[in-house]
Amino acid sequence: MAAISTSEERDEGGDLLLWVLVWGELAAFGILLTGYVVMSMLHPESFALAKLHLAPRLAGFNTVVLLASSWQAALAAISQGKPRRQRLFLLGAAFLGFLFVALKFAEYSSEWTAAGDENLQTFFELYFLITGFHLAHVAFVATLFVLAAIRLERSTIVTLTTIWHVIDIVWLVMFPLIYLS
Amino acid sequence: MDDSKLFGSANWIMMLGIVGALIAAQWKHEVIPGAVLAIILVMTIAKIRLIVLDFMDLRGMRPNLARALMIWPIFFSALSLGKVVLATFL
Numbered sequence: 522m523a524a525i526s527t528s529e530e531r532d533e534g535g536d537l538l539l540w541v542l543v544w545g546e547l548a549a550f551g552i553l554l555t556g557y558v559v560m561s562m563l564h565p566e567s568f569a570l571a572k573l574h575l576a577p578r579l580a581g582f583n584t585v586v587l588l589a590s591s592w593q594a595a596l597a598a599i600s601q602g603k604p605r606r607q608r609l610f611l612l613g614a615a616f617l618g619f620l621f622v623a624l625k626f627a628e629y630s631s632e633w634t635a636a637g638d639e640n641l642q643t644f645f646e647l648y649f650l651i652t653g654f655h656l657a658h659v660a661f662v663a664t665l666f667v668l669a670a671i672r673l674e675r676s677t678i679v680t681l682t683t684i685w686h687v688i689d690i691v692w693l694v695m696f697p698l699i700y701l702s
Numbered sequence: 703m704d705d706s707k708l709f710g711s712a713n714w715i716m717m718l719g720i721v722g723a724l725i726a727a728q729w730k731h732e733v734i735p736g737a738v739l740a741i742i743l744v745m746t747i748a749k750i751r752l753i754v755l756d757f758m759d760l761r762g763m764r765p766n767l768a769r770a771l772m773i774w775p776i777f778f779s780a781l782s783l784g785k786v787v788l789a790t791f792l
Binding site: 591592594599701 | 715720734739743749753778
C-alpha cells in the first residue's frame, strides 16, 4: 500500500502549521496590545492611576522565571536521544511555568480590589483580559509539557518549545508596555 | 546548537532579564523616565533576539523568518516609547 505522504512532506506540513500557529498568536496578542495602547492614550489619567496598583517588582521577577523556563524548554529540544535529560528539562520548564502562574495569581489577589473602582475599570478590564489570556497560554502549555515528558516525541517537543518561546516573547513585550510605560 | 552555546546565550538572556527587572523595580509607583524606559526596551529587544536566534534555533537557518519575528517586538517597543515621548512633549 502506497504511503499517502512521505515523512518529509509531513514535516513540512507540520512546520507550516506551527508557524501559522505562531503568527496567529502574535497577531492575537498584537491586536490586544494595540487596543491597550490606544485606550491608554484616550484615558491617560485613569491608566496612570490604575498602574499604581500593579506590582512591577513581582512582574519583573516573573519575567526571570519565564526566561528560565524558556531555557529549560530549549535544553529539552536539543536533548534528542537522551530521554532522561529531556524529561527532566521538560518537567523543569513545566514547573517554572506553574510557578509563573502561581506568582501571577498572587499578583492578581492584590490588584483585584482596585479593579472594582469605576474610574479604573477600563484599565483593569484590558489588563485582566491581556494578562489573563497570556496566563491561560502559560498554564495550558505547561500542562502539555508534563504530558510531553510522559510520552516523548520529537515533533511534539519542538512544537511546544517554539510556542513556549512565543509566549515568552509576548510577555517580554507586555511587561514594559503595561507595567512601565 | 550545543549545550555550551545554549548555556552562554541563556546566561546573557537571564542577565538582561535580571538587570531589566532590577532597573524597573527602582521606580515602583513612580513614572519611569523616558531614557530609562528606552534602556529597558533595548534590553528587551536584545533578549528577544537571543531567544529567536538561539532558543528557537534560527541562527543562520532561516534569516527571513528570524527577521520577521523580530519586527513584532520592535514595533511594540517603538509604540511604547513613542507613547511616552508624545506624553512628555504634548
